Amino acid sequence: MDKVKPSSVESSLNPKFDLVAHSSGFWIRIFVGLFFLLVSIAILLFAIFSERAEYWWFILSYISFAVTALIFFISLFFLFKKMRSKRKLLPFLEDAVRLKASATLRDTRTNDSAYNPIVYKILVTFEYDGNEHSKISGYSATYLQYTIKKEIQIAYSPKYDEVFVLGHN
Numbered sequence: 001m002d003k004v005k006p007s008s009v010e011s012s013l014n015p016k017f018d019l020v021a022h023s024s025g026f027w028i029r030i031f032v033g034l035f036f037l038l039v040s041i042a043i044l045l046f047a048i049f050s051e052r053a054e055y056w057w058f059i060l061s062y063i064s065f066a067v068t069a070l071i072f073f074i075s076l077f078f079l080f081k082k083m084r085s086k087r088k089l090l091p092f093l094e095d096a097v098r099l100k101a102s103a104t105l106r107d108t109r110t111n112d113s114a115y116n117p118i119v120y121k122i123l124v125t126f127e128y129d130g131n132e133h134s135k136i137s138g139y140s141a142t143y144l145q146y147t148i149k150k151e152i153q154i155a156y157s158p159k160y161d162e163v164f165v166l167g168h169n
Contacts, residue, residue, distance in 0.1 A: 004096045004155040006086040010167035013124065013137040030079060033072040040064040092162050096155040101126035103152045103165075106136065124163055128156055135163045 044061040104123045121137045133156075153166040 004093045004098060004164070004166070006089045006093060008166050009086070009089055009093075009155065009164045011165045012089075013122065013135050013163045013165075030072075030075050033068065033075050036068045037065075037072045040068045089164070092157050092160050092164070093155060094157075095159045096157045096162075096164070097128070098166070099126050099128060099154050099156050101152055101154045101163075103150050122165075124152070124154060124165075126154060126156065126163075128158065 040061065043057075044065050047057040047061040050057070102125045104125070106121045106123050123134060123136045125132065125134045127133070155164040155166055156162070157164075
């Protein structure tokens, strides 16, 4: 049986693992942000060293540099946060086994309050050691990819009783 890698985990049903907000195209956004940061540095250098540059070039170059640097460093922050979250998975994946499961989207609204937001949770049903187990996510999220009764791949840790939804890796 092959070990489950943290890079293959797409999300968790437990809210202590902050994995849901990250998409697979995150590296592309980092490189695009780096590209625009370099372009804004080039514009800034052009404005500083060009004899024909007017005052508005300086303002435009400073604003573009500040905005792209801010976006780039925010992206880096989320990248490091994602990497730290993936590292927290290692003890939970030591004994994890790959299983096929059925995922169902649940509407968990209650009718006892005037403020009744739409709250969706995912219910995962799977079989392990001849017993059927069901787990529901511990937080509200819109799992639009998990529509009614979809087959998914999960990693189940019997030691910690945790369920992780696996991606396409």
